Amino acid sequence: MLNCWEAALGAAVSIPVFLFVAAPYIRRYVAGGRCKSTARLEGKVVIITGANTGIGKETARDLARRGARIIIACRDIAKAEAAASEIRADTGNQQIIVKRLDLADTKSIREFAEKFLAEEKELHILINNAGVMLCPYSKTADGFEMHLGVNHLGHFLLTFLLLERLKQCAPARIVNVSSLAHHGGRIRFHDLQGEKSYNRGLAYCHSKLANVLFTRELARRLQGTKVTANALHPGSVYSELVRHSFVMTWLWKIFSFFLKTPCEGAQTSIYCAVAEELDSVTGQYFSDCQPAYVSPRGRDDETAKKLWSVSCELLGIQWD
Ligand SMILES: NC(=O)C1=CN([C@@H]2O[C@H](COP(=O)(O)OP(=O)(O)OC[C@H]3O[C@@H](n4cnc5c(N)ncnc54)[C@H](OP(=O)(O)O)[C@@H]3O)[C@@H](O)[C@H]2O)C=CC1
Numbered sequence: 001m002l003n004c005w006e007a008a009l010g011a012a013v014s015i016p017v018f019l020f021v022a023a024p025y026i027r028r029y030v031a032g033g034r035c036k037s038t039a040r041l042e043g044k045v046v047i048i049t050g051a052n053t054g055i056g057k058e059t060a061r062d063l064a065r066r067g068a069r070i071i072i073a074c075r076d077i078a079k080a081e082a083a084a085s086e087i088r089a090d091t092g093n094q095q096i097i098v099k100r101l102d103l104a105d106t107k108s109i110r111e112f113a114e115k116f117l118a119e120e121k122e123l124h125i126l127i128n129n130a131g132v133m134l135c136p137y138s139k140t141a142d143g144f145e146m147h148l149g150v151n152h153l154g155h156f157l158l159t160f161l162l163l164e165r166l167k168q169c170a171p172a173r174i175v176n177v178s179s180l181a182h183h184g185g186r187i188r189f190h191d192l193q194g195e196k197s198y199n200r201g202l203a204y205c206h207s208k209l210a211n212v213l214f215t216r217e218l219a220r221r222l223q224g225t226k227v228t229a230n231a232l233h234p235g236s237v238y239s240e241l242v243r244h245s246f247v248m249t250w251l252w253k254i255f256s257f258f259l260k261t262p263c264e265g266a267q268t269s270i271y272c273a274v275a276e277e278l279d280s281v282t283g284q285y286f287s288d289c290q291p292a293y294v295s296p297r298g299r300d301d302e303t304a305k306k307l308w309s310v311s312c313e314l315l316g317i318q319w320d
């Protein structure tokens with residue numbers, strides 16, 4: 001019979017040995033799917049929102065390696081310039097351009113689009129990547145609840161302003177970075193700005209459901225234009241997304257081994273942006289570079305249509 005000390009000693013030796021042996025397998029599992037496409041993007045123009053850090057930056061780095069002209073659309077020019085310099089040095093691609101875009105301010109979105117359309121002739125890929133999560137209750141410059149305003153309405157307006165150029169340059173792609181968190185979301189039309197009740201985790205989920213519904217309705221409206229729109233979940237990624245939560249920041253640090261790196265997290269965005277087999281695939285939702293399950297609420301066409309018209313009303317635009 002083993003006594004307590006022998007059992008404890010056995011565990012103290014065998015657990016680290018097991019972890020050491022299993023570590024590469026755990027990492028390979030956590031890393032998830034890789035984009036295997038070798039597509040080149042010379043002559044293609046790409047906009048990536050929130051590309052100064054995290055998943056967006058790694059998406060920009062990969063597409064830069066493929067030869068694309070990349071517009072890094074960010075709210076903080078200093079951070080964006082630092083990321084652009086790093087990507088230029090790393091890839092040798094000098095066509096990495098920084099432009100200011102604050103998705104929490106429709107004036108900034110309109111200024112960005114106006115400048116972009118005046119300065120650039122083409123646009124082939126729009127990656128709506130920027131996002132916020134777990135923000136304490138706050139509002140954008142236009143009075144929208146922050147998650148809804150940045151994650152959904154900001155990208156909705158940006159896409160509206162750039163769509164004509166995408167159509168002119170077709171085949172073109174719109175890639176919306178959503179999340180598995182959309183499963184927990186619902187579109188609370190009676191309280192879209194969270195003024196009656198607010199939970200910051202749920203507010204994120206609602207905005208990510210809005211991303212899925214927007215993609216679905218956009219794809220339906222773009223049938224026959226050779227502009228596709230797909231949404232995706234990047235995986236659970238070790239990035240700055242958790243910055244607004246002290247607890248999540250520490251959990252993310254402690255369990256970082258079990259989270260994707262930003263480069264691993266960028267794979268599905270890259271896949272949706274370049275994979276040849278997706279040339280005519282639209283309105284779909286991907287995770288780990290393959291089609292993934294969408295929640296029933298994310299497949300509700302009536303809600304998608306209503307969200308579309310309410311978003312137009314809130315933004316004061318007419319998008320038929
Ligand atoms: N990390 C994860 O586990 C998951 C991430 N996602 C999604 O992936 C996307 C990228 O997130 P991730 O890289 O992880 O997070 P990061 O926080 O690392 O990056 C988010 C980016 O969005 C930018 N951003 C935030 N607010 C605004 C704004 N008002 N205007 C312009 N840009 C803004 C940030 O800019 P700045 O640096 O200036 O703040 C930053 O560049 C998000 O849409 C997120 O919801 C989905 C599922 C899981």
Ligand SMILES: CC1=C(/C=C/C(C)=C/C=C/C(C)=C/C=O)C(C)(C)CCC1
Binds near residue numbers: 251255
């Ligand atoms: C359960 C659990 C974890 C996993 C959290 C996950 C998987 C979060 C996913 C967040 C998403 C999808 C955010 C963006 O949209 C940790 C922190 C690793 C360790 C502690 C226990």
